[in-house]
Amino acid sequence: MSENTKGTTISIIIPVLNEEENIPVLHRELREVMDGFARPYELIFVDDGSKDGSFDILKELARKHRRTRLIRFRRRFGQTAALVAGIDHAKGEVIITMDGDLQNDPRDIPALITKLEEGYDLVSGWRIKRKDPFFARRLPSMFANRIISKLTGVHLHDYGCTLKAYRASVLKSVKLYGEMHRFIPALASWLGIEVAEIQVNHRSRIHGKSNYDISRVVRVVLDLINVKFLLTYSTRPIQVFGFFGVLGFLGATVGLVIVAVLRLHGVDITGNPLFLISIMLFLMGMQFITMGLLGEISIRTYHEAQNKRIYVVREIIDGSNGGDPGAEH
Numbered sequence: 262m263s264e265n266t267k268g269t270t271i272s273i274i275i276p277v278l279n280e281e282e283n284i285p286v287l288h289r290e291l292r293e294v295m296d297g298f299a300r301p302y303e304l305i306f307v308d309d310g311s312k313d314g315s316f317d318i319l320k321e322l323a324r325k326h327r328r329t330r331l332i333r334f335r336r337r338f339g340q341t342a343a344l345v346a347g348i349d350h351a352k353g354e355v356i357i358t359m360d361g362d363l364q365n366d367p368r369d370i371p372a373l374i375t376k377l378e379e380g381y382d383l384v385s386g387w388r389i390k391r392k393d394p395f396f397a398r399r400l401p402s403m404f405a406n407r408i409i410s411k412l413t414g415v416h417l418h419d420y421g422c423t424l425k426a427y428r429a430s431v432l433k434s435v436k437l438y439g440e441m442h443r444f445i446p447a448l449a450s451w452l453g454i455e456v457a458e459i460q461v462n463h464r465s466r467i468h469g470k471s472n473y474d475i476s477r478v479v480r481v482v483l484d485l486i487n488v489k490f491l492l493t494y495s496t497r498p499i500q501v502f503g504f505f506g507v508l509g510f511l512g513a514t515v516g517l518v519i520v521a522v523l524r525l526h527g528v529d530i531t532g533n534p535l536f537l538i539s540i541m542l543f544l545m546g547m548q549f550i551t552m553g554l555l556g557e558i559s560i561r562t563y564h565e566a567q568n569k570r571i572y573v574v575r576e577i578i579d580g581s582n583g584g585d586p587g588a589e590h
Contacts, residue, residue, distance in 0.1 A: 271295070271302040271374065272353030272429070276343030277361040281314040282468035287363055288322050288329070294367045300374070304329045305347045306361070310337030340423075341442040348432055356427045358442075362469060364392065365424040366462040373426035373459065382431045382454035383446055385417050386424035386461035393463075405481065412489050413447035417458055420444070424461055440480045444488045451492060498556030502549045509546025513539045 273291060277284065288304070295302045306323075308316050308331065316333055323331040332346050344358055355374060359365040369386065376384045393399055402421050410416040420443050427445075435448050446456055494501045516539030524530050 269300070269354035270352060271300055271355045271357060272305060272347075272351035273302060273357040273359065273370070274305045274307065274344060274347030274351060275359055275361045276307045276309055276340050276347070277311060277315050277319065278309045278337065278340075279311045279313045279315060280361045280469055281311075281318055283361060283363045284315060284318050284322070287361060287367070288326075290367045291370075292326070292328075294370055298371050298374075301353075302328060303352060305351060306331050307343040307347050308333040309339065309343045310334050339440070341437050341440055344442050345437050348429075351429060354429050356429050356432050357425070358427075359424045362466055362471070364464050364466055365422075366464060369424060369461040370426075372461075373424070376457050376459050377426045377428070379457070380455060381457040382428050382452075383449060383456045384426040385419065385446060385456065385458045386422040387417070387419045387458050388422050388463035389418075389460045391419075391463045392465040409444070409447065409485060412485065413444070413450065413492060415447045415450045415456060417446060417456070419458075420446070422461065439484045439487070441484050441488065443481070444484065447488055447492065496560060498560060499553035502553030502556060506546045506549030506553065509542045509544075509549060513543035513546060515539075516542065 273295070275287070280287075284306075291304055295304075304326075306319050306329070308319060316331075319329075319331045319333075323329045330350070332343075332350060334343070334346070347358075348356060355377060357370055357373065359367075359370075365386070373384045373386065391399055391402075402419070406418060406420050409420050423442075425445070427449075431449055431452060431454055432445070434452060435445055437445070437448075441448065450456070490498075490501070516535050520530055520533060520536045520539065523533075530536055
């Protein structure tokens with residue numbers, strides 16, 4: 262892990278939603294930190310349909326400072342969409358993502374980049390001393406981080422921390438939908454990346470109101486199920502649906518055999534619930550197998566229509582290009 266990123270352009274992406282009091286302070290802090298870090302950089306603010314004066318402030322900042330860029334949505338699309346917009350328009354080889362509420366500390370950015378320069382593809386922040394309510398935010402996050410780490414195989418202490426550093430080549434290869442920005446490390450793991458985690462500062466919110474609500478928990482759970490499926494069965498859906506289909510067929514077979522034995526022994530099976538359950542299991546088995554086959558067709562259509570490969574090559578070393586022609590292969 263020796264790839265060097267020194268001298269590369271850094272793109273810092275900040276989604277914003279009704280943060281008019283925090284924006285000037287955050288912009289000043291970011292400029293102070295990055296000017297002192299002496300690397301070429303750009304600040305990309307994405308206004309996710311703010312209803313206060315955030316856009317006007319950002320527009321003025323973008324006009325005054327050539328390294329500040331502004332993307333404005335027509336309406337609110339969510340944090341994931343805002344990050345995707347920033348990623349799509351980022352010019353840097355290294356991308357930093359962070360929140361616009363001043364709780365992420367810009368002074369942690371050099372440490373993230375320095376860690377990335379050790380050869381990692383993604384460096385995630387870990388809010389070791391998180392300044393959020395314990396029962397409403399921190400406790401649910403603790404359980405969520407453990408579950409996500411267990412299911413995805415990418416072990417991080419703080420999936421919810423937006424402050425992260427990425428190599429642009431990796432991040433631009435990850436497709437995001439829904440609330441999946443928090444699962445980027447897991448989704449990117451399919452590419453065979455190197456992930457690191459460092460402790461970062463977390464500050465209390467001073468201005469504005471948190472955009473977090475309990476409905477996000479439900480969306481995260483649904484997205485987690487989706488991520489697990491994408492990571493494990495996205496190229497072989499018949500294996501997950503077929504498994505449940507086979508279980509249904511086995512259950513139906515066992516039930517029907519028992520019913521047949523009872524009938525041979527003179528037992529009246531009229532209205533016997535076991536017979537009805539067996540028929541239901543058989544039909545469910547058929548449905549699962551059918552869903553798996555339809556999934557296989559959809560997956561093939563998805564990959565072939567986009568000429569999308571089912572693998573990712575990191576590098577190719579060809580002995581014929583400058584190697585010894587007489588060397589053994």
